Amino acid sequence: xxxxxxxxxxxxxxxxxxxxxxxxxxxxxxxxxxxxxxxxxxxxxxxxxxxxxxxxxxxxxxxxxxxxxxxxxxxxxxxxxxxxxxxxxxxxxxxxxxxxxxxxxxxxxxxxxxxxxxxxxxxxxxxxxxxxxxxxxxxxxxxxxxxxxxxxxxxxxxxxxxxxxxxxxxxxxxxxxxxxxxxxxxxxxxxxxxxxxxxxxxxxxxxxxxxxxxxxxxxxxxxxxxxxxxxxxxxxxxxxxxxxxxxxxxxxxxxxxxxxxxxxxxxxxxxxxxxxxxxxxxxxxxxxxxxxxxxxxxxxxxxxxxxxxxxxxxxxxxxxxxxxxxxxxxxxxxxxxxxxxxxxxxxxxxxxxxxxxxxxxxxxxxxxxxxxxxxxxxxxxxxxxxxxxxxxxxxxxxxxxxxxxxxxxxxxx
Numbered sequence: 056x057x058x059x060x061x062x063x064x065x066x067x068x069x070x071x072x073x074x075x076x077x078x079x080x081x082x083x084x085x086x087x088x089x090x091x092x093x094x095x096x097x098x099x100x101x102x103x104x105x106x107x108x109x110x111x112x113x114x115x116x117x118x119x120x121x122x123x124x125x126x127x128x129x130x131x132x133x134x135x136x137x138x139x140x141x142x143x144x145x146x147x148x149x150x151x152x153x154x155x156x157x158x159x160x161x162x163x164x165x166x167x168x169x170x171x172x173x174x175x176x177x178x179x180x181x182x183x184x185x186x187x188x189x190x191x192x193x194x195x196x197x198x199x200x201x202x203x204x205x206x207x208x209x210x211x212x213x214x215x216x217x218x219x220x221x222x223x224x225x226x227x228x229x230x231x232x233x234x235x236x237x238x239x240x241x242x243x244x245x246x247x248x249x250x251x252x253x254x255x256x257x258x259x260x261x262x263x264x265x266x267x268x269x270x271x272x273x274x275x276x277x278x279x280x281x282x283x284x285x286x287x288x289x290x291x292x293x294x295x296x297x298x299x300x301x302x303x304x305x306x307x308x309x310x311x312x313x314x315x316x317x318x319x320x321x322x323x324x325x326x327x328x329x330x331x332x333x334x335x336x337x338x339x340x341x342x343x344x345x346x347x348x349x350x351x352x353x354x355x356x357x358x359x360x361x362x363x364x365x366x367x368x369x370x371x372x373x374x375x376x377x378x379x380x381x382x383x384x385x386x387x388x389x390x391x392x393x394x395x396x397x398x399x400x401x402x403x404x405x406x407x408x409x410x411x412x413x414x415x416x417x418x419x420x421x422x423x424x425x426x427x428x429x430x431x432x433x434x435x436x437x438x439x440x441x442x443x444x445x446x447x448x449x450x451x452x453x454x455x456x457x458x459x460x461x462x463x464x465x466x467x468x
Contacts, residue, residue: 056088056143056438056447059166061157062148065094066334070275071358072173074334075237082238082431091135091140093153102130111136113153119252129156134163139227141448144438145392147208148173158207167209167441169434172218205230209441212434217376233437236380238357238430241422244338244365257339261302261327268299268405271344271368273337273359274351276307276328281315281350281373284394290320291398299325301348306331341366345390345411348402349373350397357381364422369414371401381425383425387418 060080063074080090096102096112103112111133137160147157147170154170161168204211205228212233213219222228242248263269270289274280282303284465303313303326306459310328317326332340341347347363347370354377360370361381370388372378384390404411 056435057091057143058083058088058438059091059093059137059145059157059160060139060148061093061153061160063095063154064149066247068097070149071237074239075173075358078238078240078427079434082427083435086431086435088435091137093137093156095153098317100202101248102132102134108136114256119366129159134160138164140459143445144169144435144442146438150204159417161207165288167445168207169210169212169437169441170204170208171212171214172204172222173214204228210437212224212437215377215380219377231440233433235399235430235433235437236425238425238427239361239365241357241361241365241425244362245419246342246367247307249338249342253339254343258343261343261402262330263300263343264298266298268296268346269341269344270299270346270348270401271304272301272348273304273340273362274349275302276305276310276313278309279351279353280307281352282309282313284350284397285348286313286316286320286322286326288397288401289322289326292401293322295402299405300327301325302327302329302340302344304329304332304337317448321418337362338366339435344368346371346401348401349378352409354378358397361422361425364418365425367415367419369404371397371404371410371419383417383421386414387421388414423461438458 060076062072062076064070064076066073066077080092083090090109092110092114094110096114101112101365102114103113104110113130113133142164143166145157145161145166145168147154147168150170150172157168160166204222210231210233211222211228212235213222214235214237216234219232219234222232246254270285272280272285276282285301285303289299292299293374310330314328315322315330317323329340341363344363344366347360347368349357349360349370350373351363352373352375353356354375357372357377360372360378362388363370364381370378370382372382372388372390374390374392378390382388382390387398389404391397391400404414
């Protein structure tokens with residue numbers, strides 16, 4: 056199958072969507088499929104090909120939201136190149152920018168479009184409105200989401216029941232919605248895959264002592280992640296265990312605010328902010344930690360939770376629908392509803408090393424169900440549904456060249 060993935064975010068840009076796309080791409084290629092990428096140039100306004108023309112980068116304008124760029128440029132060179140790819144299916148990973156381009160190409164070239172809805176946009180409206188016109192802005196978001204996900208695609212994929220309910224119950228979406236939890240390359244988070252010297256070096260850099268119990272959060276450092284909840288409640292945890300440290304891995308608009316909050320509570324020596332870290336180093340942080348924590352209520356799935364489980368960490372997460380399908384309460388970790396439950400369950404795990412080990416072992420077993428292999432297989436089943444009744448295409452470019460060569464041979468030209 057010849058598959059075109061259209062996305063506004065792709066490595067070297069690092070976030071959950073970018074990681075999941077690269078993982079899907081690798082898994083599909085391992086299965087023998089041809090995968091092509093259309094994405095934004097994250098650095099400047101130039102347009103170019105990469106990887107022998109398998110990746111097209113289109114100029115994008117900075118949006119002001121983190122490092123995201125949005126493109127409205129659809130060069131004819133890109134269109135012609137995509138024609139040469141002779142795609143069977145287009146998999147759009149964004150509603151706007153490159154996502155719009157995916158829908159235009161799909162219509163022009165009669166290629167079915169499958170779309171994955173990654174982001175609960177209503178939770179991010181405040182970045183644009185700054186608190187003004189939130190209600191009307193959310194209605195606009197709802198209208199645009201329903202338009203892009205209903206009128207312009209063949210099949211819709213969502214990562215969780217929470218997102219499924221958004222479309223079915225709130226948006227009254229009456230077409231197929233496939234719940235496919237995003238997979239990860241779980242093997243890269245296994246402790247045995249990492250050099251012991253790297254783990255020891257990282258502990259030394261972070262000034263972690265042998266008897267420290269390390270709590271870890273990985274993600275964007277922003278309001279919707281509720282990192283203030285983790286910092287404020289760390290004060291109570293320290294009263295019961297002074298060797299408890301919280302590491303916050305990631306960057307974002309509220310990094311300095313949360314650093315100041317830790318100073319305000321006089322626990323800045325017990326709360327470590329790493330800032331942005333390279334993608335290849337992330338598994339090291341999981342494997343120097345003892346417990347993964349999150350109080351975020353805006354996730355569509357929470358890939359960092361699965362990454363933590365793959366690294367054999369018990370997870371303590373907000374009792375949100377995004378996490379209920381991943382964290383099995385009292386088996387792979389705990390779900391909490393309020394401050395008291397968080398402190399009680401965290402205190403129990405901090406003081407009980409055997410329980411942490413037992414839950415961590417079970418977490419790793421459960422993480423297997425989110426492997427890239429199973430994820431790719433489920434996505435392929437949706438592709439086949441979108442392609443139902445359509446024959447797979449051959450590479451026209453290759454066969455046209457072969458045909459021309461044959462003709463030249465016959466006519467002696």
